[in-house]
């Protein structure tokens with residue numbers, strides 16, 4: 458489906474507001490219609506440093522309403538309101554100890570700019586756009602996220 462996103466293309470340039478294509482949610486993914494998102498220094502540091510190669514969609518403090526869920530998702534359903542936080546694996550020793558912020562796969566799940574299989578969830582005209590920032594990339598009208606980084610809210 459089409460989404461409108463704030464795309465980081467160059468360190469010093471403003472975000473570029475563009476229409477992109479977002480993938481349909483995979484079986485473990487949740488499509489959220491973003492209602493609000495914070496702009497954090499972390500977003501700007503990643504944009505300036507190009508640690509994730511541009512073009513990229515950042516945004517890691519999203520919130521919104523679930524629109525669609527993959528077949529394996531049980532935690533939320535369409536219509537649920539969610540706040541979106543960082544992503545963790547849930548199976549490494551640190552996650553099992555209750556310290557998901559120190560998850561062994563934190564970099565891959567949060568700062569790789571892609572899914573763990575190397576695919577990107579956002580596509581422009583003839584190019585893939587770095588996605589999955591903090592398991593969300595919520596500087597967009599919609600984002601794809603996961604059970605472990607959404608929190609249901611009233």
Ligand SMILES: [Zn+2]
Pocket residue numbers: 497498499517518
């Ligand atoms: Zn932040």
Ligand SMILES: [Zn+2]
Pocket residue numbers: 545546547548549550551552553557559560561562
């Ligand atoms: Zn973990």
